[in-house]
Amino acid sequence: MRILVVGGNGTIGKRICEALKEEHEVIIASRNSGDVQVDITDSASIKTMFQSIYTVDAIVSVAGEAKWASFSELSEEDYYIGIRSKLMGQVNLARMGLDYLSDGGSITLTTGILADHPVLKTSSAAMVNGAIHSFVKASALEIKHARINAVSLGMVEDAYEKYHYYFPGHNTVPNKRVVNAFLKSILGAETGSIIIDYP
Numbered sequence: 001m002r003i004l005v006v007g008g009n010g011t012i013g014k015r016i017c018e019a020l021k022e023e024h025e026v027i028i029a030s031r032n033s034g035d036v037q038v039d040i041t042d043s044a045s046i047k048t049m050f051q052s053i054y055t056v057d058a059i060v061s062v063a064g065e066a067k068w069a070s071f072s073e074l075s076e077e078d079y080y081i082g083i084r085s086k087l088m089g090q091v092n093l094a095r096m097g098l099d100y101l102s103d104g105g106s107i108t109l110t111t112g113i114l115a116d117h118p119v120l121k122t123s124s125a126a127m128v129n130g131a132i133h134s135f136v137k138a139s140a141l142e143i144k145h146a147r148i149n150a151v152s153l154g155m156v157e158d159a160y161e162k163y164h165y166y167f168p169g170h171n172t173v174p175n176k177r178v179v180n181a182f183l184k185s186i187l188g189a190e191t192g193s194i195i196i197d198y199p
């Protein structure tokens, strides 16, 4: 399969790409590295990326940001960071990517545990994760020639140092399980699913 991984050099993305490269052609996209450059907050940039890579069999997004701050500190503009990046960035990847996806192909978006079990400072990050879950379930009802799922993980093993302060008492998702959650969406048959691993 020919697989586009947006954010494929990130913490989670690099684990997925390592595994996929054993059997598939992987195209990595991000703003600052990879095979092709894209900024998912800019739909013109998404269009240029798809025009340069032509058809793929799977689109995987492990990119997108949201502002983490106390509820009292988050401004309206702060919420739009997550809306433009993690939410509409991924929604637009799915919307626009459909035209470049082979029949029977798949779209995999990334959310996270905050959608169901938020922690402090995540009003914005949790909100966009939940919105993507609803988008995936609803859009799958109408997308006929392809599958669409979201992978929602707890704190991953490789991100423990960065995030453990925010997630007291949480266990991490081992790398093998991180990869398997994505393989289930990319290589399996599910659609409209939120593939969850909260250890």
Ligand SMILES: NC(=O)c1ccc[n+]([C@@H]2O[C@H](COP(=O)([O-])OP(=O)(O)OC[C@H]3O[C@@H](n4cnc5c(N)ncnc54)[C@H](OP(=O)(O)O)[C@@H]3O)[C@@H](O)[C@H]2O)c1
Residues within 6 Å of the ligand: 006, 007, 008, 009, 010, 011, 012, 013, 029, 030, 031, 032, 033, 038, 039, 040, 041, 062, 063, 064, 065, 085, 086, 089, 110, 111, 112, 113, 152, 153, 154, 155, 156, 157, 159, 163
């Ligand atoms: N880490 C965890 O424990 C965990 C758990 C559950 C869910 N998640 C979610 O999973 C996703 C990935 O997490 P991560 O820890 O792997 O993050 P990461 O290490 O920061 O990697 C994110 C990747 O996305 C790219 N990216 C960011 N913004 C982009 C944009 N606007 N356009 C194109 N590419 C962009 C970055 O590359 P460039 O800077 O080159 O663009 C980078 O390669 C995030 O949405 C995160 O919320 C993470």
